[in-house]
Amino acid sequence: MIRCAECKGKGLCGLPKCPIMQRFYALTDEKPQSEYMGPSPSIFIGSSGYPRVVGGPLLLRESDTPTDWIARGLGMDEIVGIRSKTIRGSQPVKNVLQKAQEVALSSRPLDVEARFEKPIRYDLSFDGTVAPIGLCGKLSHVSVLDNAVVEPAVDRYTSDTEVLATEAASALFLDGIDVYRITSLLTAGLLGSKRRFVPTRWAITAVDDMVSKDLRKRVERLLPLQEIFVHSALLYGNRIVVLLLPSPDFAFEMIERWQTNSLWGGKEDVVVVDGEKRKKQRYSPIAGAYYSARLAVLEYLAMTGRSARVVVIRDISGDYWAPLGTWVIREATRAALKSPPVPCADLQAGEAMATALLGSSFWQGRSELIRDLRSQRTFADFV
Amino acid sequence: MLKATIDADTFRELIDAISALVGECRLHVSESGIATRAVDTSNVAMISLELDAAAFQTYSATQTEIGLDIAKMKNILGMVGKNDPIDLELDAEGRKLSVSFKSYRYSISLLDTKTIRKDPNPPTLNLPAVVKVTGEVLNNAIKAASVVSDKIAFKIDPTKPAFTMIAEGDTDNIKLELGKDEIEFVQVAEARSLFSLDYLKDMGKVIGRSNLIEIQLGIDHPVQFLFTIAQDSGRVTYLLAPRIEAD
Numbered sequence: 081m082i083r084c085a086e087c088k089g090k091g092l093c094g095l096p097k098c099p100i101m102q103r104f105y106a107l108t109d110e111k112p113q114s115e116y117m118g119p120s121p122s123i124f125i126g127s128s129g130y131p132r133v134v135g136g137p138l139l140l141r142e143s144d145t146p147t148d149w150i151a152r153g154l155g156m157d158e159i160v161g162i163r164s165k166t167i168r169g170s171q172p173v174k175n176v177l178q179k180a181q182e183v184a185l186s187s188r189p190l191d192v193e194a195r196f197e198k199p200i201r202y203d204l205s206f207d208g209t210v211a212p213i214g215l216c217g218k219l220s221h222v223s224v225l226d227n228a229v230v231e232p233a234v235d236r237y238t239s240d241t242e243v244l245a246t247e248a249a250s251a252l253f254l255d256g257i258d259v260y261r262i263t264s265l266l267t268a269g270l271l272g273s274k275r276r277f278v279p280t281r282w283a284i285t286a287v288d289d290m291v292s293k294d295l296r297k298r299v300e301r302l303l304p305l306q307e308i309f310v311h312s313a314l315l316y317g318n319r320i321v322v323l324l325l326p327s328p329d330f331a332f333e334m335i336e337r338w339q340t341n342s343l344w345g346g347k348e349d350v351v352v353v354d355g356e357k358r359k360k361q362r363y364s365p366i367a368g369a370y371y372s373a374r375l376a377v378l379e380y381l382a383m384t385g386r387s388a389r390v391v392v393i394r395d396i397s398g399d400y401w402a403p404l405g406t407w408v409i410r411e412a413t414r415a416a417l418k419s420p421p422v423p424c425a426d427l428q429a430g431e432a433m434a435t436a437l438l439g440s441s442f443w444q445g446r447s448e449l450i451r452d453l454r455s456q457r458t459f460a461d462f463v
Numbered sequence: 464m465l466k467a468t469i470d471a472d473t474f475r476e477l478i479d480a481i482s483a484l485v486g487e488c489r490l491h492v493s494e495s496g497i498a499t500r501a502v503d504t505s506n507v508a509m510i511s512l513e514l515d516a517a518a519f520q521t522y523s524a525t526q527t528e529i530g531l532d533i534a535k536m537k538n539i540l541g542m543v544g545k546n547d548p549i550d551l552e553l554d555a556e557g558r559k560l561s562v563s564f565k566s567y568r569y570s571i572s573l574l575d576t577k578t579i580r581k582d583p584n585p586p587t588l589n590l591p592a593v594v595k596v597t598g599e600v601l602n603n604a605i606k607a608a609s610v611v612s613d614k615i616a617f618k619i620d621p622t623k624p625a626f627t628m629i630a631e632g633d634t635d636n637i638k639l640e641l642g643k644d645e646i647e648f649v650q651v652a653e654a655r656s657l658f659s660l661d662y663l664k665d666m667g668k669v670i671g672r673s674n675l676i677e678i679q680l681g682i683d684h685p686v687q688f689l690f691t692i693a694q695d696s697g698r699v700t701y702l703l704a705p706r707i708e709a710d
Contacts, residue, residue: 457683457706462704463587
């Protein structure tokens with residue numbers, strides 16, 4: 081059985097190149113060039129061959145922040161268009177690490193001047209976690225023309241070499257620094273007591289996880305939500321339904337369906353379920369999306385000051401034709417939680433509402449969390 | 464006020480017993496010893512624990528309450544050798560606890576007791592069946608069950624009498640039946656309840672070290688485990704609410 085929905089292009093099937101990813105080749109019109117002069121909004125480090133990995137500053141004339149793309153209402157083809165013009169350096173990271181750190185430190189894109197050994201070539205790569213990148217070339221020289229603009233909080237935690245990366249990440253988040261910025265800082269090796277650069281793909285999930293763990297502790301001190309609420313949103317073919325179930329503790333479950341003929345779906349629907357009760361065991365089979373959705377949910381609970389158990393259902397149709405990165409799920413879940421909630425009288429009504437919003441009952445009976453809620457008694461039942 | 468010396472192993476037993484269920488707790492200190500009662504965030508598992516002054520090498524205290532970050536304490540104990548004596552001393556304001564062993568001296572900030580949940584009221588229980596079994600037998604049964612399932616049923620058949628543990632998974636199941644030879648029937652009555660292994664696994668690690676566990680069981684009721692720690696100078700009670708499968 082081919083389990084594309086769990087692998088998402090990592091190459092677990094053993095084929096030299098992912099056949100699904102192959103569809104995206106030959107999509108760009110960028111001219112081969114061997115010099116670049118312009119802004120560098122962030123940093124990218126690959127994960128293949130770690131610790132001998134390639135990467136450096138990302139060269140791109142437009143915004144690199146997913147929240148901007150959503151605010152501007154860009155479509156998927158426009159995002160793929162922007163990303164296919166993005167150039168990543170394919171030289172060993174250590175050659176350009178210092179320059180990359182300067183770029184990562186700055187809250188606004190810095191102007192850089194870069195020269196490549198050979199003209200850049202087209203190499204659009206998608207990988208499910210990281211936003212796609214179109215062009216790559218070996219940088220022979222980079223110089224930063226601007227001065228970095230650094231927020232006070234970022235300055236404080238990047239200068240502190242005693243504080244652990246986990247603590248620094250959650251402290252930055254509480255100071256209002258967005259996870260996209262924190263990811264950049266972690267990637268560039270600017271956080272923690274033992275500084276090292278982290279491949280972008282790993283840093284994204286690491287930041288989601290570190291921040292969530294801290295938020296979870298805070299959420300469990302809060303009072304339970306008063307009512308069952310259902311939220312929903314649709315983003316690029318991803319229908320997200322969030323079921324919030326009042327409880328003094330936090331528990332999370334994600335149910336993901338790749339519909340027939342969707343990106344990773346194949347010839348039939350694929351449903352992947354994963355969850356956590358008291359603690360998370362092993363890495364999630366849903367991969368980075370699980371951690372991104374959990375972050376969005378915990379962020380919402382911490383903000384509203386209520387605790388709950390949460391089921392996130394993600395239904396992916398064929399409209400999601402290219403994997404854009406886990407930010408899609410983070411932003412879709414955030415969007416869902418911003419939408420007006422539908423209050424439900426009881427669990428049954430909540431389930432029915434979720435099914436109605438999804439237009440399908442594929443998820444019912446698959447939720448371990450709901451089964452647990454029905455069968456587990458508490459001491460409150462024995463007064 | 465609290466000033467005491469305790470053997471590292473005994474202190475570790477105490478902390479392990481609490482940390483199996485909660486990450487922080489309110490510790491009641493008095494002249495006669497220390498005690499705590501705490502429930503996990505889901506209100507499904509409860510611990511009550513008493514440790515007599517006799518468990519300590521030296522002990523002097525007056526009535527007070529402290530909020531302890533159990534998870535942090537557990538990490539600190541990783542540094543302590545098996546039989547090192549640990550000195551505990553509460554500062555004058557009751558804000559910090561100093562923990563010293565060998566040449567190390569930790570000063571640990573205590574939690575504000577106001578931020579910790581109030582001591583839970585024990586539920587009303589009707590547990591007619593009582594058996595005694597070694598901690599190892601119970602822990603092994605829990606470990607065996609968790610291979611095939613996430614829940615386990617405890618049953619007592621008064622006719623034989625027999626104590627049965629059954630775990631049913633999606634495809635596999637496991638059954639362990641203990642008769643008079645392996646287990647002591649203190650009070651025989653019909654009982655059967657189903658429990659989540661998620662909690663039992665953590666309790667089992669602590670229970671497994673004890674020589675004798677008293678299990679009190681009812682019908683679709685919480686289970687109560689009673690055992691002693693620190694060479695019988697400490698008593699622990701674990702309570703776990705049941706699952707009731709409606710199908």
